[in-house]
Amino acid sequence: MTTSVTLLGATGSIGRQTADIVAAHPDEFSVVAVTAHRSSQKLAEAALRTKAGFAAIADESAYRGLQKALSGTSIECAAGDQAVIEAASRQADKVVAGISGTAGLAPTLAAVASGANILLANKEALVVAGEWFRREVGKSKARLLPVDSEHNALFRLLEKIPPSQVAKLVLTASGGPFLGFSADALESVTPEQALKHPIWSMGRKNAIDSATLANKGLELIEAHFLFDMPEDAIETWIHPQSLLHGMVICHDGTSFGHFSRPDMNLSLAHALFYSDSAPASEPLSLHDLSRCEFLEPDTAAFPALRLARSALRSGGAAPAVFSIANEIAVEAFLAQRIGFNAIHRFIDQAIAASGAQAAPQGLDEVAALQAETTRLFAQSNSPARGIA
Ligand SMILES: NC(=O)c1ccc[n+]([C@@H]2O[C@H](COP(=O)([O-])OP(=O)(O)OC[C@H]3O[C@@H](n4cnc5c(N)ncnc54)[C@H](OP(=O)(O)O)[C@@H]3O)[C@@H](O)[C@H]2O)c1
Structure with a gap:
């Protein structure tokens, strides 16, 4: 069948x-x-x-x-x-x-x-x-x-590890096209540069999110809701080679990692064929793994990840506002209406403006949050108060 x-x-x-x-x-x-x-x-x-x-x-x-x-x-x-x-x-x-x-x-x-x-x-x-x-x-x-490669990796690991053993989850990020850039250097980067991801090929919004690290922020919140883990038990690391996608750290001091080539087909095939096995594909060798580097994210140059953490800690509408404000700002950046760093500046403003609102509980409340955030963007991006 x-x-x-x-x-x-x-x-x-x-x-x-x-x-x-x-x-x-x-x-x-x-x-x-x-x-x-x-x-x-x-x-x-x-x-x-x-x-x-x-x-x-x-x-x-x-x-x-x-x-x-x-x-x-x-x-x-x-x-x-x-x-x-x-x-x-x-x-x-x-x-x-x-x-x-x-x-x-x-x-x-x-x-x-x-x-x-x-x-x-x-x-x-x-x-x-x-x-x-x-x-x-x-x-x-x-x-x-x-099917996000990091969450697919964690899903597969967590199926094999007793929940009582799980202490922390680790998500990796390639670092995107601007890894190593300073905040000053990021002021003048263009959409064309931001869309050139060194590893993954993806849609335009996801590519910009990867360049700002807002993608890892969204993934941090996604991991919280998928795996029921608190913000401070989910680590995020930059791993430019994108060979380790997720890791589970256990209370007994052992860790389990999920390694594979950076290829969305692997997680898509896993989920499509689940719970049967996906067709065979080329495994990594230890030679490949000898290239692995791991760095702490630079949240001074890429504040979106820090903003996502604080939104998750705040709760209420903050995670939703993080995502909605990012979406509005990314569209404006792609249309060259604002600069790259204005994306995180607007997310920050929008979360602050949303105060202690409760999380949306229906599509009408999501639409209201979108309308409110769009209005705020129009005000914030006016010539007098430009975030650009
Ligand atoms: N690409 C990846 O490698 C990757 C990896 C992990 C997770 N994701 C996530 O997967 C999702 C899709 O990413 P993507 O890179 O595949 O994006 P994409 O290439 O931009 O494709 C988006 C798809 O959504 C459709 N769409 C857009 N707006 C819509 C609307 N208002 N109503 C109905 N359909 C709409 C588009 O249709 P049109 O073609 O007609 O515009 C297109 O089919 C995102 O949430 C992303 O974060 C992507």
Whole structure:
């Protein structure tokens, strides 16, 4: 029997890599639905390649293009945010949450409610919704299978280690394209430079998040909610070679690490084939591991990681505001409306302005937080009070 899969964000970096694995194993997987924001041609290609039953595009103005590209096929198509939610809700064994940013929250929650196994890439959804997201998972038959390489590594290690033994978790980060840069040097870096990641190939937002270390901040909060560990029991280390992805430190002084080549296909394949074994792939040798370096993150030059830690310690709405403010600022940086360091400056301002607000408990509260943070950004980035 095949495993039925839905790909949310099928046209993105995660979606395309997942589609490659699925299309290479037609006897193992069938595809229920694929979704995208507005890339109608790419969505049609993904639907045809994976033989999906349903293709949903969020932007209604892209519907005609999708319909045309799929005419003469039996693939059903629809447009609008509700169509994406419908795609996420259709019965599937596994749903890949590969939409980028807060836009992924509603479809991911719909997939959770359907009881599917959720291959979670969309870390922003878990960071924004936090305990509420976990409660929704608890109410359904859904299971979270993390595919972020670090969380996938920890998930695999934690399956083998008794919880009472676990003292600390370690997440690694490559350090991104600006490893070793000073705060002063970072003032003038461009989006083009920031998008050139030395190791990983990924979507634009995730690439900028990796360059600012906001990605590791989001992952720290993600690890807290996934593995129920307090902030001070989750270490983050820079490891430029990206061969060790996660480590579990035990009370008895032993540590278990998860090593592999830096390749998203490995964690995606693990979660797609779970709980069976993924196909064999080239292992690392001790020669590869002899190159490993580990450095403490420079939070003076890259304050986003420090801000994420303090947001997690503060609780309430702070983790959600961290993610939402970062998303707004990254978009502005990519559009060259603000500089690189303005990203962390705005996150800091937004968290301070949100005070002791409670964590959002519904999509309307998330939308209100987004509107409030967008307003603050417009004020903060005015010529008189520029954060740029
Ligand atoms: N890429 C990686 O290596 C990697 C690794 C670990 C975790 N992640 C996480 O996985 C998620 C996806 O990352 P990515 O790098 O694959 O991003 P990406 O390449 O930018 O792809 C994003 C996908 O989401 C869709 N999308 C964007 N906005 C949407 C909206 N408003 N409504 C519906 N669909 C929307 C896009 O459709 P269009 O193509 O039409 O815009 C695209 O299919 C992020 O949360 C990221 O942090 C990524």
